[in-house]
Amino acid sequence: NLELHHLCRAYKRLTGRTVMEDVRRRKVEHARHLLLTDPEKTLAQIAARVGIGDEHQLSRLLKRYTRQTAREWRRFAIATRPSDSP
Numbered sequence: 139n140l141e142l143h144h145l146c147r148a149y150k151r152l153t154g155r156t157v158m159e160d161v162r163r164r165k166v167e168h169a170r171h172l173l174l175t176d177p178e179k180t181l182a183q184i185a186a187r188v189g190i191g192d193e194h195q196l197s198r199l200l201k202r203y204t205r206q207t208a209r210e211w212r213r214f215a216i217a218t219r220p221s222d223s224p
Contacts, residue, residue, distance in 0.1 A: 165190055166203045173211040181208055 149157050165188045172184045181193035190196045200208050 162199060163203055166196075166199050169196055169200065170204060170211055173208060174215040177212040177215040 146157055149155075153160070155163075168188045169184050169190065172179060172187065179187075181196055185191065185193050185196040188196075190199065197208055200206065200211070204211070206214075
């Protein structure tokens with residue numbers, strides 16, 4: 139579709155990124171949020187929840203966009219979790 143192609147080119151011209159690149163970034167950000175708020179979820183569960191093919195692809199994308207591994211995000215979430223004791 140010519141109109142869609144034009145819109146995608148205009149988007150890239152304005153943002154410097156493709157539409158798909160921004161969709162991937164949003165998915166990774168959502169996955170990062172899930173790792174921080176529910177670190178017990180498996181990567182496969184998170185990948186399915188955010189619409190990324192599988193846990194291996196999610197791992198690669200996390201490293202690419204956040205420069206942190208899923209394990210590092212989990213460790214951070216657990217280390218900064220509020221203590222249950224008063």
